[in-house]
Amino acid sequence: MHDQTVAQLARGLREKRFSSVELTQHLLDRIQQLDANYNSFISVTGEQALSDARRADSQLGNGEGGPLTGIPIAHKDIFCTEGVRTSCGSRMLDNFVPPYNATVVSQLAAAGTVSLGKTNMDEFAMGSSNENSYYGAAKNPWNTSLVPGGSSGGSAAAVAAGLVPAATGTDTGGSIRQPAAFCGITGLKPTYGRVSRLGIVAYASSLDQAGPMARTAEDCALLLNAMAGHDAGDSTSTVREVPDYSADLERPLEGLRIGLPKEYFGDGLDAATGQCIQAALRELESLGASLVEVALPNSALTIPTYYIIAPAEASTNLSRYDGVRYGHRCADPVDLHDLYTRTREEGFGDEVKRRILVGTYALSAGYYDAYYKKAQQARRLIRDDFLACFEDVDIIAGPTTPGPAFGIGEKSNDPVAMYLEDVYTLAVNLAGLPGMSLPAGFVNDRPVGLQLIGRHFDEARLLNVGHRFQQATDWHTRKPEIAGGAA
């Protein structure tokens, strides 16, 4: 059962080949047996899951429910879950149990999914390797000496290891797409505003967006159908109607124009990874698409722009963690200043502190114009580059990452090398566009991700292209050898 996609499992449940309780129990058993190898879960909520599965089974027994009824999923530990600890990978929130659900969590529960628990992540979603977690690094199921990527590394690892067929993630600069690429799964970051941010612990408010992570584009479409939509509680969520993302999956690719930004195929790209991407592009070409070289001339601005805007927003989003109302609080503060400084010194890890410092600096009097304001101008240029490309092409394609997964510890002492990991994903967040990563081959037994970038609110097109590609390829069906040999 754990090898099946969401779509296959949904058919199995509907045809009564197994029950949601059986499926849920099977996956809970696998988590218990195997997750010590991957550390992909921070919390497992078995009892709640089985109770939800029983309810799903009774719905299914009555012929009720939808395509996700009884499907086990997991939530990145950044989504607030009522009554279930939501740590955000941080000591700061190690004791935090929200009295509310994130809108995404409520919507997926309403669609009948069964949550198995909360997945590991880089602290406050800051990182590209999952090494910045208070709960220890998650590991890549393809090779546990490798990182699974980040920040949604736990979700990616759990799906890749067959512990859960799908999981939620969030993506501020690549945090869904990069771990999806590293773990050989499919991940979609929707257009900014497509999915509600309410109840998601904020990292960088103007960039954060939640999305699905699963084996296939088809599964991502099923999940996105439940996740997307306007939320009156999130002023930045769009009122635009939600299409049925499953409806157009089969659309042929004849006439599709795919833009290849020359900046994404330059020096920084690992040669073998580049070859995988080229092969994937030829595959798309053979499916009827035409390839067009395009330019994103302001690409060089991406990393500095992102690393001003995201830390600036983060520096104030994280001000609320002050030890006064919830979360970590230092022992026996002598005065207010001591309470603040020791609480935050103890509660935050190094990368979080680094970004708070950078962001605070960028917003400071005398530096605002030089950094934050400039970055906003650059952000506009980056967005305009994409919009200009979309005059000529329907989607843009390229590598998700410069190379495949790297070793645990390999880059953890070099923040800039780590930041460069996201060179192809950051711009998509800055421009607010939808982006997706698809399994597209292997380099030294390490998965490679193909990134597709669409027009604003054109998720359906990305899912369609991804689905057609997956019908013609089998990269997404490849599974890592699971240590411990559980079947």
Next chain:
Amino acid sequence: MQYETVIGLEVHLQLATRSKIFSGSPTAFGAEPNTQASAVDLAMPGMLPVLNEQAVRFAVMFGLGIGAEIGRRSVFDRKNYFYPDLPKGYQISQFADPIVGRGTFEIQLEDGSTREIGITRAHLEEDAGKSLHEDFHGQSGIDLNRAGTPLLEIVTEPDLRSAEEAVAYLKALHSLVTYLEISDGNMAEGSMRCDINISLRPKGSETLGTRAEIKNVNSFRFVEKAIQHEIERQSDILEDGGKVVQETRLYDADRNETRPMRSKEVANDYRYFPEPDLLPVVLDEAFIEDLRATLPELPREKRERFVSQYGLGEYDAGVLAASRALANYFEAVASDAGDAKIAANWVQVELLGRLNRDEKDIEDCPVPAAHLAQLIQRILDDSISGKIAKQVFESMWNGEGDADTIIAAKGLKQVSDSGELEAMVDGVIADNPGQVEQYRAADEGKRKKLVGFFVGQVMKVSRGQANPQMVNKLLAEKLG
């Protein structure tokens, strides 16, 4: 040296929305601590602000009320600082693009003269919670009921020149916002709090002196005292050849002095930047015009109408128009009584005097307008004298019924029966032969004075109820 005082005010006005500016929590005053604070107000992880449209309407109504530019696209910003009663570690405010731009505001001084005060801007923001420093065994308590209450911060140009003008401005502002019903204006509950920027400069100088800012003064009287004290303090420094330090000071009402705030209490770099959780507020013409159509007659228009329609003096009209409730009361009395000038006099002198004595607002006035109108009618139809009317008014105030009921119950109706009055006059003349002799011997000029004695005696006999005109007439006849 002669100094000129230069004052600018920043008023934090609590808007009378039912719920908070960015959450659905109620804004009612005085609830148990932290019972009106939602997950948003507590800045729980993942919570997001949603703008209360009513707060936007109220802000625009204020802007329209002072004829200011309305920001067609205003932007919320984060103002960052750490304080325990500021749950997010930033206040959502407006910085570069406020919702209300430049406007002017007319104030009226005691002598009836008026002055235009420039309004620099008014912007929306959220209030912070409260730190409670008592009863926590050396720790501080935090009450977040007030956190997220909508505020309109109204900033003036440095156009005010004295404590009197500052108070006149605040009173006029209070009048405007209560007319618009965008705030209850209750200063005691903190609905209107004032920061005072004040500096001195040599008379005739055009350059501004160094200013001090006095924070959070919350009554008209304290504003006046704080300014007076600060003028004295700054002029002493300048007289001694010293320099005023630019700083933030607190007014201590108990000691009637200002003192500098500890530097720790003064944040200096707020790191403002646009709030990414909220979209810019874009207002179209229709939204603004719809609100303009709902505006009531405002204090200044009403004052001018009272002058032209009722022939009242500028100052009297200003007093009556200062509060919408008082103006409505006056107009109801004037219309029922049929004489606006007498109505104005009664409302302004007797009614306001009595309200002030009992520290009551017009809203709590125990005498309905219809009753006061009836009382005035009884004066006009000679049923009672003005003097008796005051007595009847006092009874009405004490809840003894309407004017006619009280006049009947107490037998206060003026005696206008000529036979009855004649008997009284005859009696007084008979009882005072000496005075009668004196009167008859006197010349015309002296007689006018002496007749007062007889009038007084008749009034005494009649317990004040004799019709004074008729008594005068009868005395003139009888005394010859």
